[in-house]
Amino acid sequence: MSLTLEQLFPQHRPEGEAVATALDSHAVVQALSLAVADHPLALLRMMYPTTDANTHRSRDELTEVLHRHGLHQVAGLIEEESPYLMFTSAEHAHLTLVEIRRYSAAIAVHLYYRGLAGVEAETRLRADARVPADGHFKPFD
Numbered sequence: 001m002s003l004t005l006e007q008l009f010p011q012h013r014p015e016g017e018a019v020a021t022a023l024d025s026h027a028v029v030q031a032l033s034l035a036v037a038d039h040p041l042a043l044l045r046m047m048y049p050t051t052d053a054n055t056h057r058s059r060d061e062l063t064e065v066l067h068r069h070g071l072h073q074v075a076g077l078i079e080e081e082s083p084y085l086m087f088t089s090a091e092h093a094h095l096t097l098v099e100i101r102r103y104s105a106a107i108a109v110h111l112y113y114r115g116l117a118g119v120e121a122e123t124r125l126r127a128d129a130r131v132p133a134d135g136h137f138k139p140f141d
Contacts, residue, residue, distance in 0.1 A: 003035060029084070029112050037115035042093035042125060044085040044100075046078070047108040062103040069095060078107075094129035097122070 008031040011021065029043055048059075059078065066075035074096050077085055087093035093113070100109050113121040113128075 008034060026110070026117075029110075030115075030117055033112035033117070033121075034115035040088060040090050040114070040128060042087040042090060043112040044087070044093065044097060045110040045112070046081070046083055046085060047110075048081045049106050058104045058106045062099060062107070065099050065103050066096065069099070071096060090125055090128040091130065094125050097125070 063075040
């Protein structure tokens with residue numbers, strides 16, 4: 001699939017003598033997601049708050065839960081406050097997204113998956129992840 005510049009960055013419309021367009025990280029990540037839409041690549045854009053005691057406890061609880069699921073690398077990346085997490089496994093991405101929302105109200109996260117964002121991306125990721133009927137994943141070790 002060959003994408004045009006207009007498909008990847010629909011907001012890029014230089015007019016007159018304009019030689020540049022401002023892009024935010026949402027536009028860049030959305031374009032990357034669209035460019036690899038044929039592959040199960042999930043991108044989580046993470047936004048961490050300034051740390052105080054409450055948010056630190058919340059993050060610690062989240063990373064502890066991720067370790068219990070066997071997602072040691074993901075837990076470490078969150079501890080390091082990595083701004084983007086890229087997954088090639090829909091199951092791992094979905095589980096991480098669910099646990100972030102369950103255990104850390106302090107961390108904001110946006111999902112980009114198969115060229116989609118928001119609710120549409122979550123719906124597609126959930127379907128591709130083959131979530132167990134009881135909603136409980138077994139550890140990935």
